[in-house]
Amino acid sequence: MATISTSHIRSYYDFIFRRAAEGILIVNAQHRLFAFNPAAAALLQLNPDSVIGLLPKEAFPSNPLLVRLLRSGEPSPMTLDIPLPGDRIAQGTAEDMPGGARIAVLNDVTEQRNLESRRSEFIRTMAHDLRNPLNALSGYADLVAKFGELNERQQKFITRIKQTSTKLQELTSNLVNLAWFEAGMPLEYFPFDLVSIIRDVVHQKSALAQSKNIRIITSIQDTVPLIMGHPTAIHTALAHLVDNAIQYSAPESVVIIHAWQQQHLVMCSVADRGMGILDDEIDRIWDRLWRSPRVQDRPGGGIGLTYVKTVIERHGGRISVESRPDHGTTFTFSLPFVDST
Numbered sequence: 001m002a003t004i005s006t007s008h009i010r011s012y013y014d015f016i017f018r019r020a021a022e023g024i025l026i027v028n029a030q031h032r033l034f035a036f037n038p039a040a041a042a043l044l045q046l047n048p049d050s051v052i053g054l055l056p057k058e059a060f061p062s063n064p065l066l067v068r069l070l071r072s073g074e075p076s077p078m079t080l081d082i083p084l085p086g087d088r089i090a091q092g093t094a095e096d097m098p099g100g101a102r103i104a105v106l107n108d109v110t111e112q113r114n115l116e117s118r119r120s121e122f123i124r125t126m127a128h129d130l131r132n133p134l135n136a137l138s139g140y141a142d143l144v145a146k147f148g149e150l151n152e153r154q155q156k157f158i159t160r161i162k163q164t165s166t167k168l169q170e171l172t173s174n175l176v177n178l179a180w181f182e183a184g185m186p187l188e189y190f191p192f193d194l195v196s197i198i199r200d201v202v203h204q205k206s207a208l209a210q211s212k213n214i215r216i217i218t219s220i221q222d223t224v225p226l227i228m229g230h231p232t233a234i235h236t237a238l239a240h241l242v243d244n245a246i247q248y249s250a251p252e253s254v255v256i257i258h259a260w261q262q263q264h265l266v267m268c269s270v271a272d273r274g275m276g277i278l279d280d281e282i283d284r285i286w287d288r289l290w291r292s293p294r295v296q297d298r299p300g301g302g303i304g305l306t307y308v309k310t311v312i313e314r315h316g317g318r319i320s321v322e323s324r325p326d327h328g329t330t331f332t333f334s335l336p337f338v339d340s341t
Contacts, residue, residue, distance in 0.1 A: 079092060213251045214253055227336070229335065242255065
């Protein structure tokens with residue numbers, strides 16, 4: 001078996017250092033700038049020769065956040081937003097290295113943050129434009145009952161109007177997020193703990209479960225690796241699965257959430273013992289806005305499973321379903337985890 005010499009390894013690292021799109025800065029054990037790659041020079045608009053050998057506070061006197069990122073004694077690893085020239089911004093991550101050195105990586109996230117800001121503004125605008133007429137619709141439904149007695153059928157219609165208004169508000173937000181994901185727009189990824197998300201979703205859905213006398217049971221492997229992704233999107237996807245499991249289950253049954261590691265994947269399943277899915281409907285459950293005629297009287301807008309599938313696949317994962325009518329349904333998704341080796 002051929003071996004790679006130390007000089008070759010240095011050449012590989014030197015190539016990566018020089019060609020990386022991210023800015024890389026290295027501070028030596030004497031707390032002085034030791035290395036500064038071309039990408040860092042471009043991001044900070046500095047000549048490396050003018051700062052090599054200086055203390056960070058001497059090299060970047062007008063950038064205290066960058067000084068803090070590079071300073072020894074700060075947390076390791078550490079992540080900060082670093083201002084760049086030209087009103088740009090970088091996400092900076094630094095970590096202590098053996099021998100007392102510290103290395104920082106700067107990733108320009110200006111466009112990504114701008115897109116996230118535009119997305120948030122878009123959602124706020126849509127929510128505002130739709131909230132007023134929907135609130136008015138619900139308000140008028142309340143007023144009708146104050147101008148005379150309603151018979152049973154009229155009261156039923158008023159209740160349905162209010163339920164539909166609420167459903168439309170939830171559906172609007174989900175459609176905007178789904179359109180963003182399906183358009184391939186960038187997501188900001190972080191390492192996150194799926195177990196923490198599972199526990200938070202269980203806490204959020206506990207009141208709904210209790211209202212139907214349903215128990216939520218979790219079965220989690222002792223050690224589940226971190227996942228690299230968008231934690232909020234995964235949280236929402238899992239919440240959709242748990243919400244569906246509760247809504248379509250019979251009272252006094254159970255919903256079981258299981259999480260475990262399988263080779264290079266983190267697996268998670270949500271199982272219920274509810275009404276199940278008919279064989280000829282399995283392939284249609286992922287379609288946007290499609291709902292089985294059997295569940296038209298249940299809450300929901302028909303967008304949840306489409307959202308779940310899109311988010312899981314955007315994270316490089318897969319989702320599958322197994323179901324038996326009148327015996328229950330199990331959704332299982334997989335996500336690649338962060339390899340720490």
